[in-house]
Amino acid sequence: ETGVTQTPRHLVMGMTNKKSLKCEQHLGHNAMYWYKQSAKKPLELMFVYNFKEQTENNSVPSRFSPECPNSSHLFLHLHTLQPEDSALYLCASSQAKGAITHGYTFGSGTRLTVV
Amino acid sequence: KNQVEQSPQSLIILEGKNCTLQCNYTVSPFSNLRWYKQDTGRGPVSLTIMTFSENTKSNGRYTATLDADTKQSSLHITASQLSDSASYICVVSRQSNTGKLIFGQGTTLQVKP
Numbered sequence: 583e584t585g586v587t588q589t590p591r592h593l594v595m596g597m598t599n600k601k602s603l604k605c606e607q608h609l610g611h612n613a614m615y616w617y618k619q620s621a622k623k624p625l626e627l628m629f630v631y632n633f634k635e636q637t638e639n640n641s642v643p644s645r646f647s648p649e650c651p652n653s654s655h656l657f658l659h660l661h662t663l664q665p666e667d668s669a670l671y672l673c674a675s676s677q678a679k680g681a682i683t684h685g686y687t688f689g690s691g692t693r694l695t696v697v
Numbered sequence: 698k699n700q701v702e703q704s705p706q707s708l709i710i711l712e713g714k715n716c717t718l719q720c721n722y723t724v725s726p727f728s729n730l731r732w733y734k735q736d737t738g739r740g741p742v743s744l745t746i747m748t749f750s751e752n753t754k755s756n757g758r759y760t761a762t763l764d765a766d767t768k769q770s771s772l773h774i775t776a777s778q779l780s781d782s783a784s785y786i787c788v789v790s791r792q793s794n795t796g797k798l799i800f801g802q803g804t805t806l807q808v809k810p
Contacts, residue, residue: 624800624803672741674740685731688741
């Protein structure tokens, strides 16, 4: 385990369902990130939270709604998704200052399939 | 445009053989470059980090090189093992307040017995 835990590991949902992805870190980091990883494509940054405040929304559709109640927890609420949203969703954490030097710690991801 | 390009896209080698993965980048201003290993169904894990002044860095059987002039990096794997089968992702950091990371699309390595 890396210290960043994501649940569930796998999720299959219909286009009309509402579900949530959860991420938890115990590394004392104060920045958390959501990334989308599709086959054969680079990781796409979705959202950035620093000290619980959203500092970046990378033009993500509103059917993805993040929530960061504290520096250790991050959620991604999903509703009315499309089949092309099927991907591996990765959570990462870092120090807000020093991310460049110390890098990110990634979770194992949630494999999402939209049917 | 800040980009990171990796080659080859995929690679198959026999156990025990060596291989080299390539990464070319156009990110500026450059801060550092990392190689990550991502096992199937797992998140990426950092192998090495290289700054502007470093040319070579090793981590066990993994050796990364960096040529900041030509903006190229390579990851050399020596005496490959079955457990080396994974995706290898090159990530370049820009100097910025937000710690912007630029990801390559990865090279998928398969080591066969």
